[in-house]
Amino acid sequence: xxxxxxxxxxxxxxxxxxxxxxxxxxxxxxxxxxxxxxxxxxxxxxxxxxxxxxxxxxxxxxxxxxxxxxxxxxxxxxxxxxxxxxxxxxxxxxxxxxxxxxxxxxxxxxxxxxxxxxxxxxxxxxxxxxxxxxxxxxxxxxxxxxxxxxxxxxxxxxxxxxxxxxxxxxxxxxxxxxxxxxxxxxxxxxxxxxx
Numbered sequence: 620x621x622x623x624x625x626x627x628x629x630x631x632x633x634x635x636x637x638x639x640x641x642x643x644x645x646x647x648x649x650x651x652x653x654x655x656x657x658x659x660x661x662x663x664x665x666x667x668x669x670x671x672x673x674x675x676x677x678x679x680x681x682x683x684x685x686x687x688x689x690x691x692x693x694x695x696x697x698x699x700x701x702x703x704x705x706x707x708x709x710x711x712x713x714x715x716x717x718x719x720x721x722x723x724x725x726x727x728x729x730x731x732x733x734x735x736x737x738x739x740x741x742x743x744x745x746x747x748x749x750x751x752x753x754x755x756x757x758x759x760x761x762x763x764x765x766x767x768x769x770x771x772x773x774x775x776x777x778x779x780x781x782x783x784x785x786x787x788x789x790x791x792x793x794x795x796x797x798x799x800x801x802x803x804x805x806x807x808x809x810x811x812x813x814x
Contacts, residue, residue, distance in 0.1 A: 656774035665776035684791030695798030699786040708778025736765040
């Protein structure tokens, strides 16, 4: 998606496909939704658990961005902060619920929890190749989120925070503008043509 500059078509296709899959599975087995972590009963509890991590992460992102000279905060971050959590929920479902959750719940597995946590984190880091900072950030985020998920199973809280952390990470640490990358081809704009 990065090499072909097809970020928006890829993300929209993935969201539609995986949302359809979740709805299909819900119709076949209604309990699977809650099992995967699509639930609201513990949403605030999970938010309270990850909020200190989120605040610390934002502070670290701004410090790294200031040190590296990569702070690039524009109004473009606002639509990304609104939209990216949707994609974050899908990513958390795929990487954390389906991978870590399934590894944890296999009946005939005796994998240590550390392996169950590290394997999805490695996968999530590798998915962001070749961007070193994104690989490191994604790996660290997935470690933390897998630990939280295996205790409390809430995809919504993790996905929303994933979206917000990811958006701020792009505009501070890696000096990329996901708004231009996503909507630029659609709106025929390039970096620097919008204020």
